[in-house]
Amino acid sequence: MKKEIKLPQGVRHIHCIGIGGSGMFPLVQILHSQGYEISGSDNNESDILNLERQMGLQIHLGHSPENLAGADMVMYTAAILADNPELAAARKMGIPMLERAEVLGAVSSRYQNAVGITGTHGKTTVTSILTHILYLAGKDPSAVIGGKLSTIGGYGRAGKTDLFVYEACEFQDHFLRTCPDVAIILNIDNDHMEYFGTVENAMKSYTAFANMAGRVLYNGDDANTCTAMEPVEKEKYTFGMSPERDFYPADVVRQDGFTCSFDLMHRGEKLTRLTLHIPGDHNILNAVAAAAEAWMQGVAPDEIARAMESFHGAGRRFELVGRVDGVTIADDYGHHPAELTATLKAAMNLGYRQVWAVFQPFTFSRTYLLLDDFVKALSLADHVVLSSIMGSREVNTYNIHSSDLGEKIPGCAWRDTFEEVAEYVMSRVQPGDLVLTMGCGDIYKCARMMLHMGRLKDQEQAEVVR
Structure with a gap:
């Protein structure tokens, strides 16, 4: 059993600075469902703030020390500047302050089957498809997604099982603060270079993330990812467009610009035929990754096919x-x-x-x-x-x-x-x-x-x- 990362002792009221962020909202949903009192502030009106108001949360527009009333912990996003008045007030009052990634780490440590999905591109789409499949298959997952998934009516959910699906963001090595049991690596590209400096440095962080997990599923078509996974001595599986991978698509038929179908293959064996309603070859690869992990989580091939047929994309993804x-x-x-x-x-x-x-x-x-x-x-x-x-x-x-x-x-x-x-x-x-x-x-x-x-x-x- 892995070690649990605990929030500060005695915390019941969490104030969230930047509560309107897409990365913050699913954690707010999960923590609220677990009985924490949640309040928060943000500078701009958004759909997320409206959803949070509908949950009965106390939302403040603008940042002010008065917004901290009653809070015994502050959670903030990486976008919040160090001189933010609420951060400054919390620091002065001695209120514990945790960056969002630290809270995600604590949440992920509570689950014995935490699936962390990372990569420069495609995290939200793969997390959404996998959550969609697992939810419809009755696996009752908890989830933290960077986009809105209509299937669950939000950006995350709190299930009652040990299965947790979450986006693991590489920004400033935030994913290294989480606790994955399964690591899915989609690709490694030249993003966040103001922090990593070089792609090679980023690759080292992905290697570290994979080494934290017990099982790894990674993109065998992406050269950077393959290089980063070489030193990883874990149970490893690959996905890609080529039959050389463990999971790949075959007999791809494009019905129109938005819809295509293909066979989901596993080491030469057809598992099922999938219909995908989101455009682009990159999304075929995303669907293969999600379907492969769903199958390894015990979802039957015909259930994967039924779920994929009903998936029409995550919020803000075309x-x-x-x-x-x-x-x-x-x-x-x-x-x-x-x-x-x-x-x-x-x-x-x-x-x-x-x-x-x-x-x-x-x-x-x-x-x-x-x-x-x-x-x-x-x-x-x-x-x-x-x-x-x-x-x-x-x-x-x-x-x-x-x-x-x-x-x-x-x-x-x-x-x-x-x-x-x-x-x-x-x-x-x-x-x-x-x-x-x-x-x-x-x-x-x-x-x-x-x-x-x-x-x-x-x-x-x-x-x-x-």
């Missing part, structure tokens, strides 16, 4: 926002050049007249360090429109701006506010176009603005006709 006046508006969380490339390649093959990429760069360091990669990725779209960079936890010491990126992309436009971005796009799109908002910040708000503008325009035109 999510349809709406259609107006012949224009399709969708939203995607992708924020790394490799993710933008995979998503835009899939979008360009869906048969739309033209594809608009509306991108909100996230963090100054990533934009600066991967500038040329962003140019190459975004140039796949027919039109590119940029919002201002969302700095989040960073100060712009790089002196980088969206205009520096936009000037390198032919025909690119950039605007400071979402309102200006939405007006620019909606005054130029034509029926048959796809508008895809992209980024891990709050660019989804721009997608909704565009949908609202289109509906208002339709209403005004209808009134003129009458």
